[in-house]
Amino acid sequence: MDVNGRGSSSSNSTTTQSEEDQMDLRRGPWTVEEDLTLMNYIANHGEGRWNSLARCAGLKRTGKSCRLRWLNYLRPDVRRGNITLEEQLLILELHSRWGNRWSKIAQHLPGRTDNEIKNYWRTRVQKHAKQLKCDVNSKQFKDTMRYLWMPRLVERIQAASNVVGASSSSTVLPPTAISGDFAGVHVNSTSCIPDNSSTGVSSDSFGTSQVSPLSDLAENYNFPVNCPDNYFQGGQAGYSDTLISPSGYYNPSMDFQAMEYQNNNQYISDNLWNVEDNWFLQQHFSNNI
DNA sequence: AACGCTCTCAACCGCGTGGCT
DNA sequence: TAGCCACGCGGTTGAGAGCGT
Incomplete structure (x- = not known):
């Protein structure tokens, strides 16, 4: 069971649960520090190659998680608030x-x-x-x-x-x-x-x-x-x-x-x-x- | 105030696809 | 051609906020 209590099957198609455990990967809600780390890294290096990006940025997250967080939340052009x-x-x-x-x-x-x-x-x-x-x-x-x-x-x-x-x-x-x-x-x-x-x-x-x-x-x-x-x-x-x-x-x-x-x-x-x-x-x- | 129910939405999951070797 | 890997998509889950009793 992860920190969010979600399912414990494989977390992504290329990384097994045991591998994640060994790598001490984090799951669940992102912290402010993680957000800043990801934003800073992308500002300096650009996006893409998410798995290596996650490693290089020092984030204990899967590339998939980083991608999702960036695309759905951190991207500067994301509009937030009520749907008009x-x-x-x-x-x-x-x-x-x-x-x-x-x-x-x-x-x-x-x-x-x-x-x-x-x-x-x-x-x-x-x-x-x-x-x-x-x-x-x-x-x-x-x-x-x-x-x-x-x-x-x-x-x-x-x-x-x-x-x-x-x-x-x-x-x-x-x-x-x-x-x-x-x-x-x-x-x-x-x-x-x-x-x-x-x-x-x-x-x-x-x-x-x-x-x-x-x-x-x-x-x-x-x-x-x-x-x-x-x-x-x-x-x-x-x-x-x-x-x-x-x-x-x-x-x-x-x-x-x-x-x-x-x-x-x-x-x-x-x-x-x-x-x-x-x-x-x-x-x-x-x-x- | 406390409790339970409902709703929202961030995050995860599994799978399909395409590129590369 | 097969296998691996990264990426993206649609479906699902569950924490937490909001609300009613």
Whole structure:
């Protein structure tokens, strides 16, 4: 049993447990000293050749462990903190396209690691599938993502843009950046989501996620190839009318917007889905099962 | 305050692949 | 061609933080 209580089989494909024991290799959480040693070594010698790097740097770690620590944590361009709405949207779309190809997905999210995206998917997306009592790989769940949550995210991105644009402070996103074509998706700044003055949506109502410029997403994001041009068209009367899933899981007659604001609720932020969304989806699922 | 449960995410594991000898 | 080795990927685990009772 290692220091973390994890499995005691071979720790990597080229180093046996007994060899590790003989070499007195450390496992488990990295210390600050180890981090500094690794960073200093890579700053001076560059990365790669991880096994020899670990030895030469004097780290009692496997090369594999060093590589992982560097790539997932110490690399200077690693982005830490909450996954933004745009990133969430991108993850959903890319996952629907490629499945669990985490590293491939990560390539399209600068600064994010495959591990982080994988964890995000497992902890957030799979959790919601579980709540809905459906399989995350089922067509039903995929359709729900595609026809409900993804447009919903687009909408929230717009809304967040409006809030930010309306605010005189922390203008991460200029108001002018939120109209026009959004990577093939027409995004219109006249979102039907009311601004915070009329709804009580507070400045942090979309969670602690930082809102990055849509243009960043637009550079990387291509919406589903078989979507009509107006698929996600924002606006008062717009995209929801087009959101009829092939399997009929989304019923446009159900007033998503009204549902959301009934009871004068504020948004309760859960980066991807809020309480009303869950309620709505559960109702919707129970109607379609 | 104490306890138990849930959630998050850093780290580990096994395996596949490709380069080198 | 076979064997070795390094690397990278996707799956899994478990410590610790957070939260409710």
